[in-house]
Amino acid sequence: DIQLTQSPSFLSASVGDRVTITCRASQGISRYLGWFQQKPGKAPELLIYAAFTLQSGVPSRFSGSGSGTEFTLTISSLQPEDFATYYCQQVNDFPLTFGGGTKVEIK
């Protein structure tokens, strides 16, 4: 199975900060990676797919990059509604797997 390791697992930041989350895959997955945001009591929401393609309706302050084994999610200017947990997921091969999550909290 492909393991995804996210870092950091916890991040404290202020409104307006630039935030970067990293996801590392245990083997190459080309660009077959998605990023999700989940708020307490809600279902995950797809932010980015295919490593860098913004899902429809997602604000442009979110961006993704990377390929192979290393990927990043960047929020260019953190907004109050962005405080949440973020997950990466690979769809390169079955079983589909998720990273352990990064919780972004208010500093």
Next chain:
Amino acid sequence: EVQVLESGGDLVQPGGSLRLSCAASGFTFSGYTMKWFRQTPGRGLEWVSSITPRGDKTYYADSVKGRFTISRDNSNNRLYLQMNSLRAEDTALYFCTSTQCSGGKCYPAYWGQGTLVTVSS
């Protein structure tokens, strides 16, 4: 507006069975791969199963293979998950998702609110 709505979650005894249902609307259901996921505080998000648009190919996590069966009814825009021989470790919030496909790979794009399955005596 794309919507998926899960139902069927319940409290069931170990070894029991349950059938989850997912009603889809707002998109051409028969044209999309569909997926089931589950989430627990301890194990996080887990993929459970996927099914191709026509239902001709199905895929399962090893933890549920042989016990769970995914199926779909394209005439009624419904996705199902038949869960047999349930175990305590199947306790989770189960999500149905439609997909966004790119480069031949499909990402879970639209999620329902989830349906809770509790396996306990």
